[in-house]
Amino acid sequence: MPDAPVIVADVPGSFAHGVLAARHPALIRAVREAFPYGPAQLRALDALLTAATEGVIAPLGTEDDERWAAWGARDQVGRSWFEAPFLWSESYFYRVLLEAVGYFGPGAWQGVDPFRPFKLAELDSPETDEELAALDRLPEQPLDEQARALLHGSLWGNRADLGFRLSATGSPTAAGRLVADDGEAFWSLLPADTLCLVADNAGRELIPDLLLTDHLLHHGRVRRAVLQVKTHPYYISDATTADVVDAVRRLVGAQGAAAGAGERLWTAMTEGRLQIRAHPFSCAPLPYAEMPDELRAEFAAADLTIFKGDLNYRRLVGDRLYPPTTPFAEVTAYFPGPVAALRTLKSDVIVGLDASMEAALDAAEGRRWRTSGAHALIQVRA
Numbered sequence: 001m002p003d004a005p006v007i008v009a010d011v012p013g014s015f016a017h018g019v020l021a022a023r024h025p026a027l028i029r030a031v032r033e034a035f036p037y038g039p040a041q042l043r044a045l046d047a048l049l050t051a052a053t054e055g056v057i058a059p060l061g062t063e064d065d066e067r068w069a070a071w072g073a074r075d076q077v078g079r080s081w082f083e084a085p086f087l088w089s090e091s092y093f094y095r096v097l098l099e100a101v102g103y104f105g106p107g108a109w110q111g112v113d114p115f116r117p118f119k120l121a122e123l124d125s126p127e128t129d130e131e132l133a134a135l136d137r138l139p140e141q142p143l144d145e146q147a148r149a150l151l152h153g154s155l156w157g158n159r160a161d162l163g164f165r166l167s168a169t170g171s172p173t174a175a176g177r178l179v180a181d182d183g184e185a186f187w188s189l190l191p192a193d194t195l196c197l198v199a200d201n202a203g204r205e206l207i208p209d210l211l212l213t214d215h216l217l218h219h220g221r222v223r224r225a226v227l228q229v230k231t232h233p234y235y236i237s238d239a240t241t242a243d244v245v246d247a248v249r250r251l252v253g254a255q256g257a258a259a260g261a262g263e264r265l266w267t268a269m270t271e272g273r274l275q276i277r278a279h280p281f282s283c284a285p286l287p288y289a290e291m292p293d294e295l296r297a298e299f300a301a302a303d304l305t306i307f308k309g310d311l312n313y314r315r316l317v318g319d320r321l322y323p324p325t326t327p328f329a330e331v332t333a334y335f336p337g338p339v340a341a342l343r344t345l346k347s348d349v350i351v352g353l354d355a356s357m358e359a360a361l362d363a364a365e366g367r368r369w370r371t372s373g374a375h376a377l378i379q380v381r382a
């Protein structure tokens, strides 16, 4: 279904419109309050607030315009943010926000992540303490159950109660809320040599992603792992290399089993069995079907690639309004190797549902099930 309509944010009341009209202004205000920025940054943030809600897409006025031109900027400049493809305008918003706060420099604010206070607050939260403490109970379960619990912990990520998942045998509640569950197909792809994990959020999502990765490495289910992160702060909490370091240090500094996992991850990084990669395309406003050849080759070298989270799902399958029963294998046929999506449903895009599941969700919730984050999926194309 490659001709399904691309999602655009021009319909008031739609999820996409709400992101541009309400979520982005709220984010600008939160960033403004999180740092004692100087007048230049504050003026630029105010200008972005006005432009992004009432104005049109404009060039950055930096060297990066060339890169964005290659990513389609010529078609979008001059258009209302609401009329460009949702994925494009949303991604560009983050790039302009980084420009506004001086992230790319030159100057004193160069390299200062405007989302870092939010990421650190999550990492330091009592919920994270509880989730890490729950790891101590994991060895009471058979190894297969441990692996399943860690997979579900990673799936439910930062909105989930990892503590429950780690202590509940078989994670019945989580499994009950899956709208598609290719869990068996996932495990059938292991053991394998190389796992690639395309990370999503830092903090309370990255921690369970790392714990899953550690488990797979430690128990020989994969020989090496590659963690693909963003080259720069993006979509508020998306993980960068600095966030991986913060998360591993958080684990190392914890008690009990969490510290053990942290130390193994640290060693795996120093030995090259766990590699961090940050490709510029990680922050592109485009679907992965349009990835450059060298990134395609990296994915082709993996035996299994996991795409985490909602944004990565949008980019993996394409940010389009597909009929929900469109096969996952059909829209990921371009991908150069076995691929899995672990995602809670937080935007309109969905494929791979049974007709009966779609009908039941529509009947119970209208369209809300697509965006509420209350449902999740595991989808695999071997």
Ligand SMILES: O=P(O)(O)OC[C@@]1(O)O[C@H](CO)[C@@H](O)[C@@H]1O
Pocket (backbone or CB within 6 Å): 019, 023, 090, 200, 201, 235, 308, 309, 310, 311, 312, 314, 346, 347
């Ligand atoms: O990728 P994530 O962290 O799971 O979710 C990102 C998200 O919150 O942001 C986008 C809307 O701004 C949607 O893709 C989704 O709702």
